[in-house]
Amino acid sequence: MPDTWIPKLPRERLAILPPAPPVDSPDLADRVRGMLLGVAIGDALGNRSEGMSPTEREAEFGRITGYLPSKFAGGRPAGTPSDDTQLTFRALEQLLDDGALDPDELAFRIANERIFGIGRATRDFCNALRGGAPWWEATQQSAGNGALMRIAPTVLPYLKDGGTQLWYDTVLSTAVTHNDPMAQAASVAWVALLWRLLNGDLPDSPMEWLETCNEVLRIMDEGQSYETRVQHGALQHWRGSLSGFLDTQVRDALTRGVSVRDTGAMWYSGAYLLETVPAVLHIVSAHGHDPHEAMLVAVNDSRDNDTIAAIVGAAMGAAHGTAWIPADWREGLLGRINGDDDGRVFELTEAAVARFVG
Numbered sequence: 413m414p415d416t417w418i419p420k421l422p423r424e425r426l427a428i429l430p431p432a433p434p435v436d437s438p439d440l441a442d443r444v445r446g447m448l449l450g451v452a453i454g455d456a457l458g459n460r461s462e463g464m465s466p467t468e469r470e471a472e473f474g475r476i477t478g479y480l481p482s483k484f485a486g487g488r489p490a491g492t493p494s495d496d497t498q499l500t501f502r503a504l505e506q507l508l509d510d511g512a513l514d515p516d517e518l519a520f521r522i523a524n525e526r527i528f529g530i531g532r533a534t535r536d537f538c539n540a541l542r543g544g545a546p547w548w549e550a551t552q553q554s555a556g557n558g559a560l561m562r563i564a565p566t567v568l569p570y571l572k573d574g575g576t577q578l579w580y581d582t583v584l585s586t587a588v589t590h591n592d593p594m595a596q597a598a599s600v601a602w603v604a605l606l607w608r609l610l611n612g613d614l615p616d617s618p619m620e621w622l623e624t625c626n627e628v629l630r631i632m633d634e635g636q637s638y639e640t641r642v643q644h645g646a647l648q649h650w651r652g653s654l655s656g657f658l659d660t661q662v663r664d665a666l667t668r669g670v671s672v673r674d675t676g677a678m679w680y681s682g683a684y685l686l687e688t689v690p691a692v693l694h695i696v697s698a699h700g701h702d703p704h705e706a707m708l709v710a711v712n713d714s715r716d717n718d719t720i721a722a723i724v725g726a727a728m729g730a731a732h733g734t735a736w737i738p739a740d741w742r743e744g745l746l747g748r749i750n751g752d753d754d755g756r757v758f759e760l761t762e763a764a765v766a767r768f769v770g
Contacts, residue, residue, distance in 0.1 A: 531683060
């Protein structure tokens with residue numbers, strides 16, 4: 413790995429952030445379980461109807477409240493994985509084996525096995541890595557959500573001691589596949605929110621959920637400028653930073669009580685981070701006190717619903733542990749990472765608790 417800083421996010425920005433304090437919540441083990449299982453459950457609830465508009469999805473399935481029939485489970489309703497679960501738990505495997513982030517090992521694990529429903533940037537990264545390029549050459553300048561969806565395990569080695577290295581590892585982990593400044597800024601801000609939730613510090617109001625993330629994001633994305641993909645309406649050709657979008661559009665939606673389905677029609681809710689992050693922050697800000705409802709809104713009312721629900725699931729698990737998870741969601745989750753390794757998600761989750769919580 414070169415001696416120079418590879419990520420596009422300036423390293424100096426991270427030095428502004430205070431060290432993450434050690435996590436000392438008494439129920440930390442349950443929160444870690446919730447965070448990791450939340451990713452897999454959200455992914456599994458959404459991936460059979462991914463990419464449909466909420467209206468199309470509702471017309472075909474009604475309101476989704478459990479797992480849909482899966483061809484990968486003999487046609488019965490079951491929780492099977494897509495890339496969100498696979499890459500999150502491959503990242504976890506790397507941390508368990510090495511004790512800390514190793515970008516070379518993470519890159520290898522991402523590209524080593526088949527990925528279900530792989531995104532374009534991750535696919536191009538895998539092809540380049542398999543062709544012999546090192547990760548810092550294979551990485552893609554993509555503002556997609558393929559790194560944010562797998563970022564949650566990055567917190568685990570730092571739970572006991574905290575520190576500033578958490579922020580650098582978050583950026584490096586993102587940069588392995590997504591060497592884009594907005595992707596890296598979004599990951600840092602999201603990890604900061606997860607850290608607060610794991611500490612048992614639940615935001616008191618919808619705006620506090622939003623602000624916890626955005627106060628970090630404003631530092632990280634200063635000077636960044638991206639344009640929406642919206643083809644009509646007030647947000648067509650909107651350009652600015654992700655934090656600016658959250659400060660204006662999401663804040664206004666929360667103030668006026670606009671539904672997630674309606675804001676999705678305004679700014680879309682696809683895999684582009686200028687859509688994914690506003691959708692996720694709208695959901696957790698409006699419904700963070702009710703994790704079951706937050707998950708159902710993510711699954712039913714967004715377009716890239718498996719990834720959005722996986723990201724929301726990480727936050728809801730970190731905030732509320734596992735008690736809120738319905739029995740059918742937990743029991744119906746096959747726990748696969750690859751095609752036939754039933755239970756692997758549960759094994760790795762318990763290994764993470766034993767290794768990083770104790």
